[in-house]
Amino acid sequence: MKAADPARVIAVARTWLGTPYHDQASLLGVGCDCLGLARGVWREVVGPEPFPIPPYSRDWGETGPREVLAEGARAMMPEIAPADAPPGALILFRMMPRAIAKHVGIVTGPDTFLHAYERLGVIEEPLTSAWRRRIAFAFLFPAR
DSSP states (O other): OOBOOHHHHHHHHHTTTTOOBOTTOEETTTEEOHHHHHHHHHHHHTOSOSSOOOOOOTTTTSSOSOOHHHHHHHHHSOEEOGGGOOTTEEEEEOSSTTSOOOEEEEEEETTEEEEEETTTEEEEEEOOHHHHTTEEEEEEOBOO
16 A cells, blocks of 8 residues: 655645644534544545544543554554654554553654644644653555
């Protein structure tokens, strides 16, 4: 599977900067959560979403045996080692030790990433060591 042009992924992701945070939404400039941001970038870079996202609660998957986000991404995107995640990669974060990965971001540079964060909306910020150690999975957007 050929990967999408990372410069295009980053350019599209940056158009979402400033979009307010809104749980379960995916509307550029109107509102999105972290998954909604990834879905919006997918639609622009890859094409229509391959399947509908079922409703989910804020506390979904705090624990449990299944890595729901990773399984979904793995079905549609080439997986890469988290340490090798280049600009343009989708990264999944484990927000607490032993919890499943449930936060999503997009790498925008060697030390920066973009994500939707509650109360802040879509922001680009440093990929600090605190964020890096939480990366559990990484994927590449496929070419259209």
